[in-house]
Amino acid sequence: MKKDVIVRFAPSPTGYLHIGGARTAIFNWLFAQKTGGKLILRIEDTDAQRSTEESIKGIIEGLNWLGITWDEGPYFQTQFINEHHAAAKKLLDSGHAYKCFCSKEELESKRAAALKQKKDVKYDGACRRLTKDEIAEKEARGLPYTLRMKVPNKEGSVSFEDIVYGKIDHKYQDIEDFVIVRSNGQPLYLLSNTVDDIRDRITHVIRGQDGLSNTHRQILIYQALGAPVPQFAHMSLTLDPKKAKISKRKHGELVAVHFYKEHGFLPWAFLNFLVLLGWATPESREIFSKEELIEAFSLEGIGRANSIFNVNKDDPKYFTDPKAVSINAHYLRTMPVDLIAPFVRTELKKAGIWDPEYDAGKRPWFLDTIELIRSRFHLTTDFATRGRAYFSNDFAIEDRALKKNIVKHPQLEQWLPMLADRLEKIAEFTAPETEAVIREMAQALDVKPGVLINGIRTAVTGQLAGPGIFDILTTIGQRRVVDRLRNAPALFKKHW
């Protein structure tokens, strides 16, 4: 019988969901989807000092926003603390672990000395050699102790076949007797995490490459506990342009998933970008629907080399990785309009220019307008900024547009109101009608149509460039166009 796949995403709730965590979640989710397996969400909250309710909420919100679904959980590691204790006792009783009475201070100084001599900083195994009597004596004195794993003291190595990195070997001699339970009785991550994975019957551990050098120690625990060892797939890490691991501490909001939500990214576009960081298909395909991505996904496609999240805080044009922006722009202009409408609504509401009618009688107009302007937008926030003139009469006139399209042609001060008069008289305010009126007037005035057209564009939208002018006019509507053109002379006053 084939064993069903069970994977887990096990974040520790010490802050928001960041790029690295999201990537791990995405790969686990995709693998579960692909194989018809299960994804478990398990919150590793045993570090009470740093774990917060708020951050648990943030992580779940981030996953929800990305559209990542899980089949079980969230479970909380603290719920299973008894199991961790039981495992520790089992390890001690079976002789796989031993009590270590070395004090923190002793160990610190030994470590410092080793480091100073540029020697390996391994635990020397002093307490492993304690006799029964010595142990009894120390216990009688009430000395606190930690529990250490007894790493086989022999030739050989612990090795495993990583799905991404291939065969990984560690000699027993290079592995120190690591602590699994603190002197206050608290189990450590290496133990808890392994015990949880055993209980949850995890078949594949998919995690960041920083877990790679923990794996051999965890395998020792699996073996000592007599549990089957899962498959491991370690994913390459995400670095910043200076090749430092991205971190909340160093990069702040820029690596937070919610930052991208707030800055105009479509969740699927962002996920699509993230999955491309360290994963590829043989064809280097880039754009996937959800179904296509699940179909195309495989752990073998995960790269071994770390990748760079190309953020440049000081780049005026791209506040984040240009490729992320471009993928977002791609979805923005190709997704069915009715699917991006909710995102536009969110932005307009945020900007205080939302009209509930856009969801009712004006919905066709709303969708048409999105269709008209979306091809030059990169972010959903653009609808409320660069697209503001379509939704509100209170919009800004761009400085460059004012200079180039208005002030440069002083006669527009007369012409634009004239155009207002003529456009007002049109019975059917359609693109061909407005075009005829404008071109006629250009001819009568003996100016290039572009002068009038661009003047109108700026007076009506405040911008230097945009969609075809006749589409703009019909979209903004006769009433508003006429008003804006009539008020155009004010633009000159502002700029003497």
Next chain:
RNA sequence: GGUCCCAUCGUCUAGCGGUCAGGACGCCGGCCUCUCACGCCGGUAACGCGGGUUCGAACCCCGCUGGGAUCACCA
């Protein structure tokens, strides 16, 4: 420092002994046009270095260099 991992355009990457080293983003140019974008066409740009193995290496081996991870009574 010990251990482990990695190395193709600026960035994301394809490549798995014979390719003009492919695609994407960015950048540059052209077409389209009332402007900008979209779209289309074209251009720029890479196998870290040195040794092998081979008729032939981006691909295999060794060394070097460079980068990363980890070495807690954090998770």
